Amino acid sequence: MTTASPTEASLDELGPVDYVIVEFPAGASTFTGEMATELLALVDSGTIRVIDVLILTKNEDGTVDAMELSDIDELGPLQAVETQLAELLAADDVDHLAAAMDPGSTAGVLIWENLWAAPFASAARRSGGQLIANGRIPIQAIIASIEADEASSTEGG
Amino acid sequence: MPLRPGRVGRVGVIGAPVAKTAVVAKAVTPGPSPVAKAAVVTAAVTPGRRRRRI
Numbered sequence: 001m002t003t004a005s006p007t008e009a010s011l012d013e014l015g016p017v018d019y020v021i022v023e024f025p026a027g028a029s030t031f032t033g034e035m036a037t038e039l040l041a042l043v044d045s046g047t048i049r050v051i052d053v054l055i056l057t058k059n060e061d062g063t064v065d066a067m068e069l070s071d072i073d074e075l076g077p078l079q080a081v082e083t084q085l086a087e088l089l090a091a092d093d094v095d096h097l098a099a100a101m102d103p104g105s106t107a108g109v110l111i112w113e114n115l116w117a118a119p120f121a122s123a124a125r126r127s128g129g130q131l132i133a134n135g136r137i138p139i140q141a142i143i144a145s146i147e148a149d150e151a152s153s154t155e156g157g
Numbered sequence: 158m159p160l161r162p163g164r165v166g167r168v169g170v171i172g173a174p175v176a177k178t179a180v181v182a183k184a185v186t187p188g189p190s191p192v193a194k195a196a197v198v199t200a201a202v203t204p205g206r207r208r209r210r211i
Contacts, residue, residue, distance in 0.1 A: 019171075021175065023177075066159075066160050068160075068161060087161065087163055087164060088170060089164060089169070089170065089171075090164050090165070090166075090167035090168060090169040090170070091160055091164050091165045091166070091167070091169075092167075092168075092169035092171075093169040093170060093171040094160065094164075095174070096169065096171040096172075096173060096174045096175055097171055097175050099174035099175050099176070100174075100175040100176060100177040100178075101177075138178070142201060143197070145201075146197055146201055
């Protein structure tokens with residue numbers, strides 16, 4: 001009988017990891033703390049675990065400045081999140097992520113583990129299932145599908 | 158501000174340059190108002206609501 005190594009066991013319990021980049025065009029950011037409040041609510045409810053956070057600024061000449069969460073003077077409640085970060089992103093990742101940004105903009109990069117999905121994913125693996133594809137359905141695609149349905153039903157009378 | 162030394166020289170996890178996704182606010186215009194379209198989308202993904210088969 002073989003037993004899983006601690007690393008294997010840990011990986012088996014890991015939920016899917018996602019990322020988002022939220023861009024704030026130059027002069028359009030109005031930070032009120034609302035985002036931090038919602039993020040903390042997700043963490044406190046055990047829905048997600050924050051793995052990494054970076055704040056990127058893309059200069060007009062295309063160069064990118066990266067700021068750690070710890071570089072912010074007044075973190076407030078986010079201090080608890082900052083102490084748990086794993087610094088997953090590498091320097092190369094900063095360049096890859098900033099490729100989507102417009103010059104003059106600032107963006108927050110958030111990497112998180114979907115804790116809510118971990119038990120289901122683990123159960124699927126124990127049952128012999130293998131993840132072969134995953135993704136996100138854009139709202140635009142849903143709108144297009146609904147509109148196609150509506151157009152089809154109109155044409156069909 | 159420089160990155161922490163621990164981030165430099167490591168293998169990254171984002172395999173390639175990221176492309177900007179379409180902004181939802183732009184996708185829902187023109188046509189019916191964004192609010193109206195949002196309501197349609199919400200209705201489409203409401204629990205128990207199955208879409209009609211054509």
